[in-house]
Amino acid sequence: MSVTxxxxxxxxxxxxxxxxRGDLEGVVAVFADNATAEDPVGSPPLVGKTAIRDFMAVGISMGAQLTLEGPIRCAGDYAAxxxxxxxxxxxxxxxxxxxxxxxxxxxxxxxxMRAFFGPENMKPA
Structure with a gap:
């Protein structure tokens, strides 16, 4: 069965x-055990759920909030x-x-997971 x-x-x-919600386990639940994350692109990839959990824990502990800024685009096995x-x-x-x-x-x-952003995308709020 392929993903829809x-x-x-x-x-x-x-x-x-x-x-x-600051729900670290909920964040990590979307990842496969052998997942990789490159955040941002160009940094050394994180490999496996434990490494991804540790990385995500830092952002959550800092109170980071994520807000969608447009529709999710799906093509084949990918979503952007x-x-x-x-x-x-x-x-x-x-x-x-x-x-x-x-x-x-x-x-x-x-x-x-690949995250695309650079210094030009970081601004005072």
């Missing part, structure tokens, strides 16, 4: 919602979605504009 666009959209929405991360860094409210791409396995779990 509806499955992909549901997984992305669950990821965003869990992050907003624009969103904004808002958080305080050393007392400064920041806004980071990101596009994530998730690749899904046949079970609807994310096997690859």
């Amino acid at each position: 666009a509806a499955d992909q959209i549901q997984a992305v929405e669950a990821y965003i919602a869990a992050y907003g 979605f624009p969103f904004v991360v808002t958080l305080d860094i050393e007392g400064q409210a920041m806004r980071i504009e990101v596009i994530d791409i998730f690749k899904f396995d046949d079970e609807g779990k994310v096997v690859e």
